[in-house]
Amino acid sequence: SAVISQKPSRDICQRGTSLTIQCQVDSQVTMMFWYRQQPGQSLTLIATANQGSEATYESGFVIDKFPISRPNLTFSTLTVSNMSPEDSSIYLCSAEGTDYGYTFGSGTRLTVV
Amino acid sequence: QKEVEQDPGPLSVPEGAIVSLNCTYSNSAFQYFMWYRQYSRKGPELLMYTYSSGNKEDGRFTAQVDKSSKYISLFIRDSQPSDSATYLCAMSEVASGTYKYIFGTGTRLKVLA
Numbered sequence: 001s002a003v004i005s006q007k008p009s010r011d012i013c014q015r016g017t018s019l020t021i022q023c024q025v026d027s028q029v030t031m032m033f034w035y036r037q038q039p040g041q042s043l044t045l046i047a048t049a050n051q052g053s054e055a056t057y058e059s060g061f062v063i064d065k066f067p068i069s070r071p072n073l074t075f076s077t078l079t080v081s082n083m084s085p086e087d088s089s090i091y092l093c094s095a096e097g098t099d100y101g102y103t104f105g106s107g108t109r110l111t112v113v
Numbered sequence: 114q115k116e117v118e119q120d121p122g123p124l125s126v127p128e129g130a131i132v133s134l135n136c137t138y139s140n141s142a143f144q145y146f147m148w149y150r151q152y153s154r155k156g157p158e159l160l161m162y163t164y165s166s167g168n169k170e171d172g173r174f175t176a177q178v179d180k181s182s183k184y185i186s187l188f189i190r191d192s193q194p195s196d197s198a199t200y201l202c203a204m205s206e207v208a209s210g211t212y213k214y215i216f217g218t219g220t221r222l223k224v225l226a
Contacts, residue, residue, distance in 0.1 A: 006156070043203075101162050103158075103159070104149075106155050107154070109154070
């Protein structure tokens with residue numbers, strides 16, 4: 001299965017600022033996904049990122065708030081813009097595995113103060 | 114009603130016990146069923162993958178799907194303290210990459226030495 005390196009692993013950010021999370025995959029993958037994981041809640045898909053096209057956002061998530069880049073088949077970034085304390089969460093990137101299921105990065109634990 | 118329901122636990126068992134983790138779902142179109150294990154401060158890792166109904170065994174782990182009851186289970190035999198983690202079920206209508214997965218909230222398991 002693909003191995004995903006995600007950074008930063010954690011950050012504490014000021015309200016109103018932006019944070020960019022990076023994910024690097026060790027093999028080429030067609031689709032990458034960005035999730036949010038809040039305590040006591042299931043993983044929530046933010047958007048699907050395909051190389052060469054605009055990301056597809058799920059209901060409740062918009063490009064202005066969560067811009068995504070996918071410049072090539074091994075890399076993607078998610079930016080959390082104009083942050084508020086409600087954005088405090090764990091953000092996870094994932095990619096298709098070689099056979100079934102998704103491979104996940106180790107997550108970015110974001111705290112907005 | 115949520116599409117996927119999972120008891121959040123925590124579930125505490127003594128070392129060596131058989132653990133049963135369960136999810137129920139409402140969407141009869143789900144065909145692919147997965148179990149992920151997530152250690153603290155790590156991303157989820159795929160444990161088991163099952164298509165349609167039936168059982169699948171891998172070492173100490175057995176995944177079971179009962180589509181007639183819309184119920185899936187993960188059994189862990191001879192549980193070890195290293196099995197202490199959060200276990201998430203996930204399911205989708207079609208294969209990985211072509212449709213999003215729906216995750217349960219996760220069950221926190223603690224195996225006591």
